[in-house]
């Protein structure tokens with residue numbers, strides 16, 4: 001038997017599955033009805049224990065194609081019912097086997113509705129997944145004495161740069177904890193992608209002569225990577241930039257806007273977002289606990305392009321003069337609807353237009369000479 005102990009002392013007892021390792025992290029909930037494999041392997045969950053609100057998890061197993069990273073950084077999985085015998089033609093192993101192999105603890109038999117209501121009411125908090133043999137008081141003491149990590153990006157970003165070759169546009173993808181889905185969208189479009197560590201300098205990036213820069217998603221507080229914010233500020237206006245989730249928050253900070261922690265965030269696959277330019281509503285996949293402050297945009301050159309229809313938080317930004325745009329949600333989906341995958345095409349179109357503009361500029365110069 002295992003227990004999930006929340007920072008406020010609330011304790012849930014259930015059956016352990018996956019790894020028996022004890023972990024402490026931030027407890028959050030995800031409302032997706034499918035996609036547990038992608039959620040568990042999304043590096044943005046580094047440092048977090050995830051509760052699935054969908055009541056049955058594990059029923060279609062784990063397959064070889066749907067990973068978002070090789071080494072998941074999630075700290076625990078909390079479910080109502082854990083399916084031990086998956087049934088699906090793509091299944092390669094059970095969720096339990098996978099979690100054991102990756103040293104991720106799981107707990108089942110939990111009243112996840114009650115747990116989610118607590119998180120919604122009091123906000124995300126620290127939690128610990130441990131054996132029932134440990135007295136709750138002792139667990140609470142350990143939790144109090146242990147701060148949550150603030151170096152999650154460092155934990156999940158690539159250590160060395162690497163290339164995924166293609167014959168199309170050259171994209172430098174700054175890896176803050178990139179989901180494979182983003183890479184898939186670029187390789188689908190035949191781009192030549194150089195994935196670089198989060199601390200790569202603006203000069204090193206420019207030396208790669210990219211046609212565009214992609215800022216990936218990633219875990220933690222965007223303010224925990226100040227060097228990346230400075231790098232982005234230097235690159236804005238020089239090379240077209242597209243930011244997703246953490247990348248979006250970093251663009252906002254690099255432009256002088258502010259971000260703050262949300263009470264319980266948005267994590268799920270059915271988050272409605274309104275595009276203020278077209279009036280259209282799209283259903284998006286999301287996973288974030290921080291957001292850009294709307295009022296902080298007034299002193300910047302960023303325009304608000306999209307908003308959440310659930311709570312009106314910032315979902316999209318575009319720079320008024322530089323070729324820079326971003327979204328808080330995940331256009332690469334995985335998991336989730338692909339209503340917004342066209343944004344990758346929009347990014348490549350922006351690159352085409354930028355290059356046409358530069359060519360035009362240089363041919364005007366030639367005429368004058």
Ligand SMILES: NC(=O)CC[C@H](N)C(=O)O
Pocket residue numbers: 044216217218219220221222244245246247287288289290291
């Ligand atoms: N998926 C992401 O990139 C998440 C961004 C950031 N870590 C947040 O929680 O808001």
